[in-house]
Amino acid sequence: MAPGVERSFTAASTLEEAMAARRQGAAVLAGGTCMMRDPRRGIDLPEAVVALHRIPALSKVEIEPDHVVIGAAVTHVVLGRALHGAAGFEGLVAAAQGAANPGIRRVATVGGNLCAFDFAAADLSPALLVCEATVELETFKGPKLLGISDFLKDRHTLLTEAIVTRIHLRRDLIASAHIRLPLRKAGDYPVAIVSLAVDKDKRCRIAVGSVEPVARRWTALEQAMAAGPPSALDPERAAGFALEHNDFQGRDGREAEGWYRRQVLPPLVKRGVAALLKTEGLA
Amino acid sequence: MTVTFQLNGEDCRFHGDPMTPLVDILRQERFLTGTKAVCREGFCGACTVHVDDEAVPSCLKPVGLVEGCAVTTIEGLSSGNQALHPLQANLEAADAVQCGMCFPGMVMSLSAFVRDNPHASRPEIKAAMVGNICRCTGYERIVDAVADCLDQARKAGQLVGGINV
């Protein structure tokens, strides 16, 4: 920031106020756990920021019989607590309760996790991919709803004139699981993440995070598993399919090289299916 | 910009850049040097303080976000003239501290944890510590001290943090 320039900081209390600040060029500040590290990577903090934590509608989780709505400013801790025990959301709860460390989880938000587009190891992305979440944005032209896959692919462009406001989930899962592989037991970024879910039609959904730059569904594996009878959900068999249909290009990174991220996927799928089979919905 | 908050029970007013990390204000303006800035990346936990009773890393907390909040640092937990917080007393009794660099953050994380989890198991205590790195102790004595602290509180029929049950 130029010397003598005072940074603009808006703690918006309504979405309209936040959008007005965005139109003036303010960057969104959520928990700050990504943004506050920018100066250490040689990136200046924005000259204007708008904080979302005072907007009540963005800080709550609404659980209805057929759907769930998660405000973008909801923290990992609040999300994990709100959905704890909700059938079908075991994977999302595990993602919210297993990411980072307890201090970060109290602060880091769902919106921040999805919008930090240069961060490949986001836990909530694959967990929300298997929920087939819909992302609600408030753009300069009005509200917009987008499937999570499209949002993750296009967020770089979308976010230049938008705020993520809510995440919508249908309650159509009977079981889910979230398996992450950090190099230490906890505290560092996961090298690879596999999220799995089984929907009411007994179809298996699988997504992978941290292996490629952007999390995505593993459709080749989903199709291979769909070919067999649903009763054949078996960890060994799933790991075999994962080996056969491994179409990932691992990214090289500080914690691990690309080949390693790719290679650990079949055992993670095996663990994931084993975890699925232990959930109430499938046990 | 002016940011107003409570710091260890007293009014605190900061004039300056609202994106200043809270840890820098605590250490450089308020001389509360118990809070340590070690990694400045959220990994080590040495900068942990309570914001509205929640243990959070102060290195990643822009001061603008604490407007109207209550911030407690290790100095606010016990002034030194009063009795120690029960967790501090147990850590001292277990001779758990070595170089001490991690301890202010460790105590701030675990004091909130024992307050909220009076029946915590050993694995739960360990899970609560994963954001606090200690290079000296090997952690086991710290876990022992936390378990003792909870045990004593249960026997005395109290929640740690002072609330009678």
Ligand SMILES: Cc1cc2nc3c(=O)[nH]c(=O)nc-3n(C[C@H](O)[C@H](O)[C@H](O)COP(=O)(O)OP(=O)(O)OC[C@H]3O[C@@H](n4cnc5c(N)ncnc54)[C@H](O)[C@@H]3O)c2cc1C
């Ligand atoms: C020590 C440490 C360990 C971590 N480990 C993990 C881990 O294991 N798994 C994991 O998933 N993550 C991890 N993280 C990464 C990260 O901090 C979190 O994923 C977090 O969710 C970011 O959220 P935030 O609210 O702090 O975002 P911020 O830092 O406030 O924002 C991040 C980015 O998103 C934008 N943004 C935020 N909210 C919105 C919105 N609603 N609309 C539009 N743009 C928005 C901001 O402008 C900014 O560009 C870790 C972080 C740390 C510090």
Ligand code: FES
């Ligand atoms: S200095 Fe804040 S977590 Fe390390």
Ligand code: FES
């Ligand atoms: S006692 Fe030295 S780092 Fe913990």
